[in-house]
Amino acid sequence: MSRAELLSPEGLRIDGRRPAELRKITSTTCVLSQADGSAYLEHGNTKVLAAVYGPREARHRALVLHDRAILNVELNVAPFSTGERRRRSKNDKRLLEMASFVKQTFEPVVIATLYPRSQIDIYLQVIQHDGGTLQACINATTMALIDAGIAMTDYVCACTAGWVEREAAIDLNYIEESSDTSEVTIAMLPKSSKITLTQMESRLHVDKLEEVFRLAGEGCKQMYEVMDKTIRDRAEDLARKMAV
Amino acid sequence: MATPAFTFTPSTFQKLHPAEFFRRFTTEGVRPDGRLLDAFRPTTVHHGVISTANSSAMVRIGGTTVVCGVKAEVAEPKLDAPDQGYLVPNVELSPMCSSKFRPGPPSEQAQAVSEAINRVLKESKVLDLKDLCIEEGKAVWVLYVDAVCVAYDGNIFDAALAAIMAALKNVRIRKPTYQEGTIKVSGGSTATDENSFTLNLARAPLSATFAIFDTTLTILADPNVTEESISDGQISITLDETGLLCGVTKIGAASCSQSVMRDCVQSAKKRTLQLRAIMSQQ
Numbered sequence: 001m002s003r004a005e006l007l008s009p010e011g012l013r014i015d016g017r018r019p020a021e022l023r024k025i026t027s028t029t030c031v032l033s034q035a036d037g038s039a040y041l042e043h044g045n046t047k048v049l050a051a052v053y054g055p056r057e058a059r060h061r062a063l064v065l066h067d068r069a070i071l072n073v074e075l076n077v078a079p080f081s082t083g084e085r086r087r088r089s090k091n092d093k094r095l096l097e098m099a100s101f102v103k104q105t106f107e108p109v110v111i112a113t114l115y116p117r118s119q120i121d122i123y124l125q126v127i128q129h130d131g132g133t134l135q136a137c138i139n140a141t142t143m144a145l146i147d148a149g150i151a152m153t154d155y156v157c158a159c160t161a162g163w164v165e166r167e168a169a170i171d172l173n174y175i176e177e178s179s180d181t182s183e184v185t186i187a188m189l190p191k192s193s194k195i196t197l198t199q200m201e202s203r204l205h206v207d208k209l210e211e212v213f214r215l216a217g218e219g220c221k222q223m224y225e226v227m228d229k230t231i232r233d234r235a236e237d238l239a240r241k242m243a244v
Numbered sequence: 245m246a247t248p249a250f251t252f253t254p255s256t257f258q259k260l261h262p263a264e265f266f267r268r269f270t271t272e273g274v275r276p277d278g279r280l281l282d283a284f285r286p287t288t289v290h291h292g293v294i295s296t297a298n299s300s301a302m303v304r305i306g307g308t309t310v311v312c313g314v315k316a317e318v319a320e321p322k323l324d325a326p327d328q329g330y331l332v333p334n335v336e337l338s339p340m341c342s343s344k345f346r347p348g349p350p351s352e353q354a355q356a357v358s359e360a361i362n363r364v365l366k367e368s369k370v371l372d373l374k375d376l377c378i379e380e381g382k383a384v385w386v387l388y389v390d391a392v393c394v395a396y397d398g399n400i401f402d403a404a405l406a407a408i409m410a411a412l413k414n415v416r417i418r419k420p421t422y423q424e425g426t427i428k429v430s431g432g433s434t435a436t437d438e439n440s441f442t443l444n445l446a447r448a449p450l451s452a453t454f455a456i457f458d459t460t461l462t463i464l465a466d467p468n469v470t471e472e473s474i475s476d477g478q479i480s481i482t483l484d485e486t487g488l489l490c491g492v493t494k495i496g497a498a499s500c501s502q503s504v505m506r507d508c509v510q511s512a513k514k515r516t517l518q519l520r521a522i523m524s525q526q
Contacts, residue, residue, distance in 0.1 A: 032309065032340075032341075032394060032395040033306075033307030033308075033309070033395045033397050034307065034341060034342045034343070034395050034396055034397060034469075035340070035395070045295060045296075047294070049340075049394055051340045051341075051394075053339075053343055056343070059346075074338075074339065074340075074347060076338055076340070078311070078313065078390060078392050079313070079315065079334075079388060079390045080294060080296065080297040080300065080313025080314070080315050080388075080390055081294070081296060081313075082296060083296060084315075084317070121339070123338065123339055123340035125338070125340055125392065125394060127293075127294060127311060127392075128294050128295065128296050129296065130296070
């Protein structure tokens, strides 16, 4: 079985992008009628829906903290989202791990001390999967939390980066992820450029690490521009409607 | 000395006496959200929202949103029907769609709705299952129809059935190739008329649900989540495209007369025509 060329001689990737180019991003907030905050995010063909409920009364009294809110993240991958139908059970370790990544990413950023003895529930639904699920989940969660009006110290913007054949590239799609490329996901606070999450499972040469990280940081900044614009447009829209 | 009168703000009154609050509206012929008693909420249907699925659709009825994806897989046929494929419908009501649902195994409501839809699809013979046969006794297509509710504002049955029927309308399945006793399905290139075929729906049943509000025997079309919680019963009417009844369900403590049933069927006929028009537009 011949492996498709991931990087053409002209330096174009398998979907025609340049290495430092993000996929087309579509984002909307306030898409669900029942949740306190919600967001829908598309990174190319990866589609994620995030819903935030809270702060609300905690489900298990035993877990309640007297001085801050607890975060609960649940990740659900729809059976029709991947190439072959895979009915992932709720306790699938991979999903639980990803959900705990999202939770740990947001725990230092959400100002939980403002909402003692309560719980903030974040539900993520992956509708279509084409690489970069974790980055899409984190970005969608940021927007949904802002839509819910939950106080945070900064946006959290995430981006995947990796080494595709001979160059560092960002926002890897499914084909690039599943082949031999190394892939790292980084979540960053854009104002301070601090990194709240780094996740990598493949092998990457130490010399290439800096380049990959730098490119991922730039990708996160680009994500921030897009997300901020969506949030501001929506806020302006609401302000205009309320002023009438 | 006059006894002091209690006055409440409308929202407090709604919380203390939900049924009485509701009755104040229905006696005037409207509902708290401004609809008439027999009005259905605005409905939108979008086809082909998910490219990884064989077919997909998203339906919004008011605030209730359901996303449905169909995936076809090869499997061994059931022993009693070796030349037929089969459908596996499933409706998911996760905690994401409403605070009513808790995390964990599928709730009773989700299972009940899944089973009701399964019954409609099977008994109405929506698809000719022989179309799904690849090799008799050895391999058939199984269609996994997953309807995920992302926002729940009442009337999940109508929304889920509409989403499932919209998705089943144009399912494109790749033609399998036989190679030394094994079935191979190509995944690579885009589906064209040569390497794939479209399934034809034999019948397309759609439903209309009504809630029964007992004290004044008021029938409310398309209940939202607040109306569902205070209703005493529900009537669901399912009709196919020729106007034939495919299913009638009435549950709950309220008892209703035959004329009420007849009115519901007439209202359902109008509603399903409207739904079909919306579905064929997009």
